Each structure stands twice: as structure tokens, then as C-alpha cells.
Amino acid sequence: MSGHRFSELLNGTKPDFLETLFNSLDNGVYFLDRDKRIIFWNKGAELISGYRAADVMDKHCSDKLLVHVDDKGVVQCKDFCPAERTFKSETVFPGIAYILHKEGYWLPVNVSAFPVFDEAGRPAACGQVFIDYSPRILMPQNLQELERMSLLDLGTQVANRQFLELHLQSRLTEMKRFKLPFGVIFIDVDNLTKLNERHGREVGDRILRMLAKTLASNVRFFDAAGRWDREEFLVAVLNISDAKLDMVSNKLRLLISQSHVSTETEFISCTVSMGATLARREDTIESLVTRAEQLMLHSKWLGRNRVSSSFKGAK
Numbered sequence: 001m002s003g004h005r006f007s008e009l010l011n012g013t014k015p016d017f018l019e020t021l022f023n024s025l026d027n028g029v030y031f032l033d034r035d036k037r038i039i040f041w042n043k044g045a046e047l048i049s050g051y052r053a054a055d056v057m058d059k060h061c062s063d064k065l066l067v068h069v070d071d072k073g074v075v076q077c078k079d080f081c082p083a084e085r086t087f088k089s090e091t092v093f094p095g096i097a098y099i100l101h102k103e104g105y106w107l108p109v110n111v112s113a114f115p116v117f118d119e120a121g122r123p124a125a126c127g128q129v130f131i132d133y134s135p136r137i138l139m140p141q142n143l144q145e146l147e148r149m150s151l152l153d154l155g156t157q158v159a160n161r162q163f164l165e166l167h168l169q170s171r172l173t174e175m176k177r178f179k180l181p182f183g184v185i186f187i188d189v190d191n192l193t194k195l196n197e198r199h200g201r202e203v204g205d206r207i208l209r210m211l212a213k214t215l216a217s218n219v220r221f222f223d224a225a226g227r228w229d230r231e232e233f234l235v236a237v238l239n240i241s242d243a244k245l246d247m248v249s250n251k252l253r254l255l256i257s258q259s260h261v262s263t264e265t266e267f268i269s270c271t272v273s274m275g276a277t278l279a280r281r282e283d284t285i286e287s288l289v290t291r292a293e294q295l296m297l298h299s300k301w302l303g304r305n306r307v308s309s310s311f312k313g314a315k
Helices: 003-011 017-023 043-049 082-089 135-148 161-178 192-199 201-217 242-257 285-302
Strands: 028-033 038-041 093-100 106-117 123-132 182-189 224-227 232-238 272-278
Touching: 017 043, 028 043, 043 106, 043 123, 082 093, 082 106, 082 123, 106 201, 161 182, 161 224, 161 232, 161 285, 182 201, 182 242, 182 285, 192 201, 201 224, 201 232, 201 242, 232 242, 232 285, 242 272, 272 285
Parallel strands: none
Antiparallel strands: 028 038, 028 123, 093 106, 106 123, 182 232, 182 272, 224 232
């Protein structure tokens, strides 16, 4: 069917046809007017972002809602706003970004912004389609299986220490047999005790859940992220080099530092200190994790909110 005939077909449909069509999609779809206020928010956008249509209608998308950032943690809502670029160029603007979920963690999405023209041929609105780009869409079945096998941390809904130990043993065996490199990132929340004292344990638990979801949503499906201890988490990253491990670690650190949980009066965020190291042929689980933990403690010693992959700066 040609574009002209398709336009004629749309003109002959009922007024609510497009709304029904967009709400039948799993992908997120929303529209902004020229002032970048949200004028439509479909069911897919509710499912992916956690925000209901009633939460966002007539608000600016940058009003502590999606807040697009790139993989370097740079907020795109000002100089790099996809909608603003689309209005200026009058063309489709695709890209990968991170959006802020209602629960406060960052979620990777594939997003495309496109102009909507009025009868005079001028861009009157901007539509955006975003697709969940994380392994989170594969998690429900995995979570059920992990829970059945007692390998799920119930407090944060990510893998527990027992699962991580099994996973690390498999990776070490693969490395020794097939020379498949992998690395681990040991993560500890900075000043969690002070956060609990100031805001209460319930807020502290929400921060841990937010951190866990940020990690689980932003690693590849064949990597593993889980809770190692009360406020400590571990990520195992397969087929990685020193440089790439540092890149992945800092990406996760930045995403965590820009995440938050909300109370009635404020937004509460946290930072983390990380230790990142590649596995060695002679490593055991204990030696590998201990080295990563010591590097994390080195990050604490250097001032927190950083990644250490060596002991540079030590006296």
C-alpha cells in the first residue's frame, strides 16, 4: 500500500484508532507538544518506565521523569535533547540512551524521536518510541527458577551469594580450559550506615533494591550481577579486557550515582566504591573476590565514589 493510500485510510478511521493502536504495542510510545509537554503516554510506556499516564500527562519529560542520559552519564535533556533535535532537523533521530525508571534506577533503551507535522507542513509535535534494551525483559522466568533453587536474594530480587559462587566457579573452569577471560567488580555502598541513621532502614533497603536493579538492568544477559553481602554486590563480566572492564565499571558507577529513591520531601541518592580485576589462571573464588574487595577498599581510601583496578596512589 502506498504512503498516499495509507494516509487516506487513516483519515477514514475512528478518532481513537491511533490511540488504540499505540496502546496495543509493547514498546513505549509518547508524544510531546512544541513546549515539550507530554500529551500522550501509551500502555507500553507505563510498563517499561513504571509511570502511569496520569503521572506524566501535561508534564515536561525532563521534570524528574525520564531524564535521558548517555553512557557517560551526561544528561541529554538540555543541549542534546532528542525532541529538540527532532524539532530543529525535522527528521527522525535514533539512538541509545538511559531513562530514569519510576523506582529511581537507570534503564537502557533504544529510542527514536520523530516529528509530527501539521497541515502547513510544520513540526507541531514530537513522537518518541523507546524499547527496553536490557536483559530485564528476560528476568521473570529466571527469577522464578532462582527462587525455586534458593539462589535468589529476596530483599533485592537479584542473584544471591550462593548463585554467584557457582557462577564464578564455572567461569574459572572455562578460563582454565578454554582461555576465556572474565573479570569481577566488587561493589560497596558508600556511607550506608549514615543514610540509614538519617533516613531510616526502610529507605536504606530501597536504596539497595535500586542499586541491584541498576546493576541487573545494565549488564549483558550472559554476565551475572548479584548481592554478595548486606551492602556489597558483585558483577562477573565475561570476555573482557582491562580497559573494557574499567569502562563497564565506571558506567555502572555513574548510573548508580545518578539514580535515587524518593520520599515525600526529597530525592535520596548514593554512591558506590568499586574494585575491578581480571581473573587469573591461578585464582580460586576466594583469591579472586578477595583481590576485588581489597581494590574496593582502596577506592574507599582514595575518597569513595570511584573504581580501582590497581593499587596506584597507595603509600
